[in-house]
Amino acid sequence: MAFTYAARMPLARDPESGRSRVPSAAEARMQRDSVKGVLRAAFPDTQVQLFSTGLFGTFHCKVLVLRWDDRVRVAVxxxxxxxxxxxxxxxxxxxxDFPRRAAGAARGGAPKGTGGAAAGGGDDDFRTQLCRLFSFCRATWPTTGKVPDGASETPVVAAARYAxxxxxxxxxxxxKLVVSLPGGYDEHGAGASALAECGLGRLASVVRTAGEWPAAQASAPILVQASSIGNLTPQYVADFAGMCGCARTDGGGLRVTYPTxxxxxxxxxxxxxLVLRRKFWDSAEFPKRVFRPAAPNAACRPRSGPYIADHSKVVMRLTTDGGGGDGGGGAGGGGAGAPGPLPAGEQLAAWVxxxxxxxxxxxxxxxxxGGxxxxxxxxxxxVVLTTTSPAVRDVWRTRTPMDMAAVRDADYAADYVPYMESALSGGW
Structure with a gap:
């Protein structure tokens, strides 16, 4: 088993002044070796690959890749x-689960081993995004050998490593995989540096494949569930909703469910x-009106006690458009399977x-x-899931951790007080 772990390197303390400072390369190496020793003691048959995201940012992704003789499973x-x-x-x-190819079979319409995205093919996007994540994390499969600390990971090296x-x-x-990696991205950038390849820009480019919804649905709400809330501003909420396809420029189309x-x-x-800093919430600019109390979905948790909190992270765009067909990409049009409205007031998810x-x-x-x-x-x-099938969307409704209707219909309450990080130290 290969185990990739990111540790935030703590600041060193100067013994004379007592001030914190950035650790030297030697100190950082000692810290990494110490963590590796602990992990190897716990998992003696595991290859440990440790890296740091630097002084800023957090390694927060959770991805499992499991290989069998006949298939590979990717779990996000x-x-x-x-x-x-x-x-x-x-x-x-x-x-x-993805099946193993027959010996010598082509990938994406090109002979096996002829390259990545340049060869074209339907599986290039998923593979490219997965390899971008692996490459940044310096993740390796045990049979490919260890990546030396400090070794450069060029596109050529990465392509060979994940062949x-x-x-x-x-x-x-x-x-569709949606990956965030530290750095700056530009709408005119090429390749991995393009805005459409990372974070919110990647989400926006992916959800466009969900189809062009009727103009009447342009203000359909975006529902969000998260266990940690950052320092939000009205502009950020408006940008987030807009990138998700909501036409409301005031951010009013966003509904964030978070426990009180x-x-x-x-x-x-x-x-x-559960993390929300009091100083963020108390800020005059913090968009309090988008928040709603936690509304757990009882249908997807029949054996789960009501005292267990949600660590899940979900974003979904609602629509009253019923869709049609058996679930492929966009909304489609024409024919017997053309989209049709659902009963008044009923809403399903266009994408999740x-x-x-x-x-x-x-x-x-x-x-x-300017974006x-x-x-x-x-x-x-x-990952983002899209479909035009009402049946699939109904399954989403029963398996989504939040009660979609409750979050959608709840009004902002002036007495809403969220759980805040300070509660951990008794500051209820």
């Missing part, structure tokens, strides 16, 4: 690799992962995002220069 989730996350907390998980993916047919991917202080005190046992992204500029990126450039801090990963 909101759960960390801990017993508590998988047994005592509600999470979201997307997983799909084993060519053995599997990824063309049937039923979701009373809900946490009355029900929840594990609350350490699940993964590791919380609601923050660090996770999704912050748009600058032509984006700055991202964190390493995140999620």
């Amino acid at each position: 989730t909101s759960a960390n690799l801990s017993e508590g996350d998988w047994l005592d907390t509600r999470q979201v998980v997307w997983a799909q 084993w993916l060519d053995d599997y047919d990824l063309s049937g991917a039923r979701a 202080r009373a809900q946490v005190r009355a029900r929840y046992s594990e609350i350490g992962f 995002y699940v993964g590791s992204h919380n609601l923050s500029a660090a996770a999704w990126g912050r748009l600058v220069r 032509t450039r984006e700055w991202v801090s964190n390493v995140e990963a999620g």
Whole structure:
């Protein structure tokens, strides 16, 4: 098993002045070796690959890749690799198995081994995004050898390192990967530096494949569930909603479900992962009116106690357009399977995002220069599911952690007080 772990390198303390300082290369190496020793002691048969995101940003993605003789499974989730996350907390998980190709079979219409996206083909996007994430994290499969600390990861090296993916047919991917990697991205950038390749820009480019919805649906709400809330501003909320396809420029189309202080005190046992800083909430600019109390979906948790909190991260765009067909890409048009309206007032999801992204500029990126450039801090990963099938959308409704109707219909309450980080130290 290969285990990639990112550790935030703590600042060193100067023994004379007592001030914090950036650790030297030697000190950082000692810190990494110490963490590796702990991990190797716990997992003796595991290859440990440790890296740092630097002084800024957080390694927050949760991706599992499992290989068998006949297939590979890719799982994207909101759960960390801990017993508590998988047994005592509600999470979201997307997983799909991809079959092994027959010997010598082509990938994406090109002879096996002839290259990546340049060769074209339906599985290139999924593979490209997966390799971008692996490459940044310096993740390796045990049989490919260890990546030396400090070694450069060029596109050529990365392509060779992940050539084993060519053995599997990824063309049937039923979701689009949405990855965030630290750095700046520009709408005129090329390749991996393009705005459409990362964070909020990637989300916007992906959800466009969900189809062009009727003008009447342009203001349909965007529902968001997250366990951590960043320093939001009205502009950021408007940018986020706009990139999700909502036409409302005031950000009023966004509904964020997050537990209240009373809900946490009355029900929840594990609350350490719920984060909203009081100084953010108390800011005069913080967009309080987009928040709604937690509204758990009872249909998807028949065996889950009401005291267990949600660590899941979900974004969904609602529509009253019923869709048609058996679930492919866009809304389609014409014929017996053409989209048709649902009963009055009923809404299903046009698309759903699940993964590791919380609601923050660090996770999704912050748009600058009139939305032509984006700055991202964190390493995140999620998937977007799109469909035109009402039956599939109805399944989403029963399996989504939040009660869609409750979040959609709830009005902002002036007495809404969210659970805040300071509650951990008794500051209820």
